[in-house]
Amino acid sequence: MGQQQLLLIILGVIIVGIAVAVALTLFNDNASSSNRNAMTTDLLHLAAKARHYYGRPTSMGGGGRSFTGLTIDKLVTDKFIDNANGLYSVDGVYGNDSVVFRGVGKVKNPDGSDIILTITVLPQGPRNILNVQ
Numbered sequence: 001m002g003q004q005q006l007l008l009i010i011l012g013v014i015i016v017g018i019a020v021a022v023a024l025t026l027f028n029d030n031a032s033s034s035n036r037n038a039m040t041t042d043l044l045h046l047a048a049k050a051r052h053y054y055g056r057p058t059s060m061g062g063g064g065r066s067f068t069g070l071t072i073d074k075l076v077t078d079k080f081i082d083n084a085n086g087l088y089s090v091d092g093v094y095g096n097d098s099v100v101f102r103g104v105g106k107v108k109n110p111d112g113s114d115i116i117l118t119i120t121v122l123p124q125g126p127r128n129i130l131n132v133q
Helices: 003-055
Strands: 086-094 098-108 114-121 129-132
């Protein structure tokens, strides 16, 4: 085999190696982005459930215009609290003012850190504030 053929083989191996590295990076970025989107949907679902709890009378198992006493078990089933997207919890209940939910993703960020999302639910209107960490 001539030097030119060996050089072409080495160049081909380098190009294939670079293509595989780029493909793996794109796949990991897509996986974390998809997980973040799914968690956002789950947290918005929890926010809607919390708003229903807030407006429901206490005689019907609600909060009676308060978030006090709200636990995640009162909103969803165990299968939702820890699902394929993440693990969800109530991060803080602030009486009549707000409730904060937290989700920790099942997929890591490309840098290896956890995907952590929080949402603050306020009683007035659909003013849900989503914080991404």
